[in-house]
Amino acid sequence: xxxxxxxxxxxxxxxxxxxxxxxxxxxxxxxxxxxxxxxxxxxxxxxxxxxxxxxxxxxxxxxxxxxxxxxxxxxxxxxxxxxxxxxxxxxxxxxxxxxxxxxxxxxxxxxxxx
Amino acid sequence: xxxxxxxxxxxxxxxxxxxxxxxxxxxxxxxxxxxxxxxxxxxxxxxxxxxxxxxxxxxxxxxxxxxxxxxxxxxxxxxxxxxxxxxxxxxxxxxxxxxxxxxxxxxxxx
Numbered sequence: 001x002x003x004x005x006x007x008x009x010x011x012x013x014x015x016x017x018x019x020x021x022x023x024x025x026x027x028x029x030x031x032x033x034x035x036x037x038x039x040x041x042x043x044x045x046x047x048x049x050x051x052x053x054x055x056x057x058x059x060x061x062x063x064x065x066x067x068x069x070x071x072x073x074x075x076x077x078x079x080x081x082x083x084x085x086x087x088x089x090x091x092x093x094x095x096x097x098x099x100x101x102x103x104x105x106x107x108x109x110x111x112x113x114x
Numbered sequence: 115x116x117x118x119x120x121x122x123x124x125x126x127x128x129x130x131x132x133x134x135x136x137x138x139x140x141x142x143x144x145x146x147x148x149x150x151x152x153x154x155x156x157x158x159x160x161x162x163x164x165x166x167x168x169x170x171x172x173x174x175x176x177x178x179x180x181x182x183x184x185x186x187x188x189x190x191x192x193x194x195x196x197x198x199x200x201x202x203x204x205x206x207x208x209x210x211x212x213x214x215x216x217x218x219x220x221x222x223x224x
Contacts, residue, residue, distance in 0.1 A: 042203060043158075
């Protein structure tokens with residue numbers, strides 16, 4: 001069973017802080033994704049990665065960056081946290097073998113910026 | 115850009131009734147359409163998916179239909195039960211990533 005583990009379930013940070021959200025998957029998946037989930041807006045893609053050291057912007061990358069130094073780990077970085085980044089953050093991974101597959105999601109990190 | 119529209123945003127049914135959730139997508143290159151169920155406080159879980167070479171797929175009480183010409187797909191849940199209450203998301207593949215709909219909150223009343 002694929003496991004996607006997010007390091008924190010709940011985080012409270014101050015405005016202006018640099019915030020790191022960590023995600024690790026244990027099934028050798030090539031693809032990894034970061035989404036944020038807000039009521040009424042569904043899941044919006046922040047960044048994604050198809051391989052180590054590779055990253056692509058999603059629909060809402062402003063204010064965020066990512067790092068993928070190892071295949072199993074994909075980190076989301078809030079360079080200077082702001083209150084409008086208060087949200088649920090979901091990491092996901094998927095297999096790639098020439099066709100799309102469904103994601104496996106982590107449990108999510110609920111971030112509050114005060 | 116790529117877009118997925120999902121309707122309705124909320125749906126309330128009596129136990130035993132059927133529920134239908136509809137999605138439309140914009141990218142004609144999309145070829146993979148999964149559905150996720152998210153219970154309160156939990157992660158989204160894949161419940162069924164369909165590829166563009168198939169028009170319909172069933173798994174017990176759940177079925178998904180796809181109309182490629184009209185670019186829409188639907189989730190059908192029959193004989194609903196209280197444990198079906200959750201938020202459901204549709205998604206369409208787009209250049210290696212999934213584009214999600216806004217979600218439907220399904221409430222099944224006993």
